[in-house]
Amino acid sequence: LDSDTFSNLYRNAYPRLVVIAAALVQDRSEACDIVQQSAIIAIERIDQFLPSNETTSDIEFARWMAAIVRKVSANLRRRNKVRRAVSLNETDANTRANLDRATGNVNYEIVEFDGQSRTFRGIDGAFDDRLRSALQSLSEISRICLLLHVVLNVTLDEIGQILDIPPGTVASHVSRAKKSLRDLLHDYRGPAA
């Protein structure tokens, strides 16, 4: 494998990899960083990539890279979780009480945290915030299957090959994920206001 071939394989796999990472961390720009970081790891381990033949190397490369992307995403989320736990410990009861008084209710969530400050927003926010929250209730694998299928129109067969699961299982994940989202967002049924 030379650098041109690697570059082509990476370029072809890139959209799928970003969507996989975005499904895991729910942030597009963070997903792009994860994919770039994963590519560096892939280069360091390039001897471990052994395509069986040239025609399948695109899918095989995407599958190999997807495994790296999932590990890097998991590590990042673990680190963020620890950081967030520390941050919540620092948010004492008074701060929470003040916030409750200010918002008039206790239905708020942290939607941003940059290490210094937090932004709180009511649960009844915009549709995309509700959708993000609803996505969180799905399993990781369901989110990945759903987003690859909906956002990139990747076929169920191909998703199955990338994630190393049967296409029937992918179909089931997509179907159940769509139903869950509909159920969680049922108050938005009908034309948008």
Place this chain on the structure above:
Amino acid sequence: MSSSDQPGPSNPHDDSYDSDDEILDARIEQTLDSLFAPPPVQASDLADLQKRFDEQRLEQEGKQRNSSVTSRGHSSRRALLIGGSFIGSIRVSGLCWNTTAAEA
């Protein structure tokens, strides 16, 4: 698209699935697209990766070359023959070849 490209009963065939659900599905898909559609890969990122790839390859090749020389140096003591007659031995030590004809 093969039949398996259609995700199960999602749920146009479900009796409880109506036009409002259809609208909601469309809205969900549109929002997912706007939230998660990937940007094109940056040319500068690709160039960086290619450069890194080449550097990594060079580094690996260098390691392999050194390793090959070292192992040969550690293991070789070869016979020198002229016209089928043993005239001495030769030993490889790193990059230095030593003949020891006195051993003949």
